[in-house]
Amino acid sequence: xxxxxxxxxxxxxxxxxxxxxxxxxxxxxxxxxxxxxxxxxxxxxxxxxxxxxxxxxxxxxxxxxxxxxxxxxxxxxxxxxxxxxxxxxxxxxxxxxxxxxxxxxxxxxxxxxxxxxxxxxxxxxxxxxxxxxxxxxxxxxxxxxxxxxxxxxxxxxxxxxxxxxxxxxxxxxxxxxxxxxxxxxxxxxxxxxxxxxxxxx
Amino acid sequence: xxxxxxxxxxxxxxxxxxxxxxxxxxxxxxxxxxxxxxxxxxxxxxxxxxxxxxxxxxxxxxxxxxxxxxxxxxxxxxxxxxxxxxxxxxxx
Numbered sequence: 001x002x003x004x005x006x007x008x009x010x011x012x013x014x015x016x017x018x019x020x021x022x023x024x025x026x027x028x029x030x031x032x033x034x035x036x037x038x039x040x041x042x043x044x045x046x047x048x049x050x051x052x053x054x055x056x057x058x059x060x061x062x063x064x065x066x067x068x069x070x071x072x073x074x075x076x077x078x079x080x081x082x083x084x085x086x087x088x089x090x091x092x093x094x095x096x097x098x099x100x101x102x103x104x105x106x107x108x109x110x111x112x113x114x115x116x117x118x119x120x121x122x123x124x125x126x127x128x129x130x131x132x133x134x135x136x137x138x139x140x141x142x143x144x145x146x147x148x149x150x151x152x153x154x155x156x157x158x159x160x161x162x163x164x165x166x167x168x169x170x171x172x173x174x175x176x177x178x179x180x181x182x183x184x185x186x187x188x189x190x191x192x193x194x195x196x197x198x199x200x201x
Numbered sequence: 202x203x204x205x206x207x208x209x210x211x212x213x214x215x216x217x218x219x220x221x222x223x224x225x226x227x228x229x230x231x232x233x234x235x236x237x238x239x240x241x242x243x244x245x246x247x248x249x250x251x252x253x254x255x256x257x258x259x260x261x262x263x264x265x266x267x268x269x270x271x272x273x274x275x276x277x278x279x280x281x282x283x284x285x286x287x288x289x290x291x292x293x
Contacts, residue, residue, distance in 0.1 A: 003232070006236070007235060007236065007239055008239075010236045010237075010239045010240045010243065011239040011240070011242060011243040011246075012243065013240060013243060014239065014240040014241060014242060014243020014244045014245075014246070014247065015243040015244070015246050015247035016243075016247060017240075017243065017244050017247060018243060018244040018245065018246060018247020018248035018249075019247040019248075019253060020247075021248065023244050024248065025244055025245050025247070025248025025249060026248075028241050028244050028245055028248075029245065033241065034238055034241045034242070037234055037237050037238050037241070038205060038238060039204065039205055039208050040230075040234055041231065041234040041235065041238065042205050042206070042208050042209040042212070043208045043209065043211065043212040044212065044227050044230050044231045044234065045209055045212065045231060046208065046209040046210060046211060046212020046213040046214075046215070046216060047212040047213070047215055047216035047219070047224060047227050048216060048224070048227050048228060048231065049212075049213050049216060050212065050213035050214060050215065050216025050217035050218075050219075050220070051216035051217070051219060051220050051222075051224050051227070052216075052220075053217070053220055065285055066285075068281055069278065069281060072274070072277035072278055072280065072281045073274045073277060073278065075277055076273040076274035076275070076276055076277025076278065077270040077271075077273050077274040077277075078273070079273045079277070080269040080270045080271070080272050080273020080274065080276075081266060081269055081270045081273065083269055083273070084265055084266050084268075084269035084270070087265060088262055088265060088266075091262070096266060099263075099266050099270075100266060100269070100270040103270075107235045107238075107239060108235075110239070110242060111235075111238045111239070111242065112205075114242050114245065119242060119245040119246050119249055119252060120249070120251075120252050120255075120259065122242055122245075122246075123242070123246050123252060123256075123259055123263075124259055124262055124263045124266065125263075126239075126242070126263075127259065127260055127263035127264075128262075128263035128264070128266040128267045128270070129267075131263065131264060131267040132267045132270065132271055135267060135268075135271055136271070143275055146275075146279075147275045147276065147278060147279035147282070148278065148279050148282030148283070148286070149282065150278040150279075150281060150282045151275040151278045151279060151282070153278065154274040154275050154277060154278035155271050155274060155275050155278075157274065192205070192206055192209060193206065196203065196205070196206060
């Protein structure tokens, strides 16, 4: 939670700098500094995934039928985002799908979408995916009650392995910890691929 | 565009070969890079008058997308839940 607040703090600080024109926005766009920082970020993310084979080993104790949960989350989210496109008619379908493909992973998805589609859609992605995390934290007990114990995990999306894991454990039960981490890992991993895909269509 | 994904896959390979080493610092580097990038995104947003003026509509659009995406995913999870456990209540 503290980590998320710091991240949002940096975004707000940047916005204030931009509004007051302390740092010219044109300079940021022209220098492509965010592109190089994004390259460095993804390289580091890759190293951290490859460096941690322990996580992968834990997945052996997973109920094989639950490997479909991440697929359901991804398909369900994309279907929901496509349906929203009927309301937000001025946005293209791929824009809606790209924002939905953040699955709550707001830092990475907003950065990617800003790089590919500009700061406006990037901001929508940031807000939409932060609120997905907050919604999961607040509504997990209700979701589990209405839609079954897998629902809080799906709602958590990519965050079901870290920030929303404690609330998922509390509402769905200890026996869903492994599937929740597995789910978060797979959905997390799909974010850069799906966002890139929908931004390039 | 696919440079970035290529870099991630290269990083994964490198990380796997270096798995005997303790690369604890990498998480710090990731955090700092995320801070930097969100700060830069903020500057672009703040420097763009159109976005600042439309921030309330943007917020509303984001909220609608959140509700749509989350609702879709929990309905899909509910279908899987029914298919796997029926009425019985679950053991993972």
